[in-house]
Amino acid sequence: MSISLDAIDRRILDILQADAGLSVAEVAERVGLSTSPCWRRIRRLEEAGVIRRRVAILDRQQLGLDFEVYAMVKLSLPSKANLEAFEAAVAKWPEVAQCAIVTGREDYILRIITRDMRAFDEFLRERLLALDLVSDVVSHIVTRPVKCETALPLSATD
Numbered sequence: 189m190s191i192s193l194d195a196i197d198r199r200i201l202d203i204l205q206a207d208a209g210l211s212v213a214e215v216a217e218r219v220g221l222s223t224s225p226c227w228r229r230i231r232r233l234e235e236a237g238v239i240r241r242r243v244a245i246l247d248r249q250q251l252g253l254d255f256e257v258y259a260m261v262k263l264s265l266p267s268k269a270n271l272e273a274f275e276a277a278v279a280k281w282p283e284v285a286q287c288a289i290v291t292g293r294e295d296y297i298l299r300i301i302t303r304d305m306r307a308f309d310e311f312l313r314e315r316l317l318a319l320d321l322v323s324d325v326v327s328h329i330v331t332r333p334v335k336c337e338t339a340l341p342l343s344a345t346d
Contacts, residue, residue, distance in 0.1 A: 190345075191233075191236045191238055193238075193342075193345060196219055196220075196221065196229065197229060197233065198342045198343075198345065199218075199219045200215060200219055200226065200229055200230060200233070201233065201238070201239070201342055202339070202342055203215050203218055203219065204230075204239065204242070205338070205339040205340065205342075206339065208242035208243065209242075209244075212226055212227045212230065215230070245338060248301060252303055253301050253302065253303060254303065254304060255301065255302045255303060255304050255305060255307065255308050255329075256299070256300070256301050256329075256330040256333070257298075257299075257300045257301075257302075257308055257327050257328065257329050257330065258297060258298070258299055258300075258327070258328045258330065259297070259298045259300055259312075259316070259325050259326065259327045259328070260290075260293075260294040260296070260297055260325070260326040260327075260328070261274075261294060261295060261296040261297070261298060261316070261322055261324070261325050262293065262294045262295055262322070262323050262324040262325075263295045263296075263321050263322060263323060264320070264321060264322065264323035265321075266295050270321050271289075271295075273319075273321060274295075274296070274319065274321050274322075275287070277315075277319055278296075278298065281311070281315055283300050283301060283302055283307075283308075283311050283315075284298050284299070284300055285299045285300070285301050286298065286299040287299075294324075294326070298316075308327075312325065312327070
């Protein structure tokens with residue numbers, strides 16, 4: 189179930205998606221509200237789960253995490269127990285930035301970030317392929333990111 193958003197809520201969310209470090213007073217000023225009603229709206233959005241958390245977005249190249257791979261993973265037997273076991277394992281691996289179940293030949297797509305090819309190979313051998321659940325992995329190395337946004341398209345919620 190989705191929450192009903194008005195234009196001010198959308199504006200608040202757009203502002204926070206761009207810079208979650210702003211104070212409530214700064215957000216309120218940008219949307220034309222006083223601080224208290226703006227704070228109540230933000231709190232309501234947090235309590236409803238629309239705002240899940242506020243984070244800092246780091247530059248992975250600045251941190252030496254230069255290697256990015258999308259891996260298509262096929263399980264040997266995609267049973268409920270195997271899906272749950274695979275997802276529990278993936279949740280523990282910091283190299284996996286994203287994991288999603290997909291339709292088609294493969295069962296999952298993983299976005300994996302490591303220092304370099306050698307670190308990815310170690311992750312592949314020691315973690316992913318070490319799971320008896322995995323029957324196939326097809327890796328796609330990112331040569332250059334074109335677009336990487338964290339902001340959701342709020343205009344699509346109208």
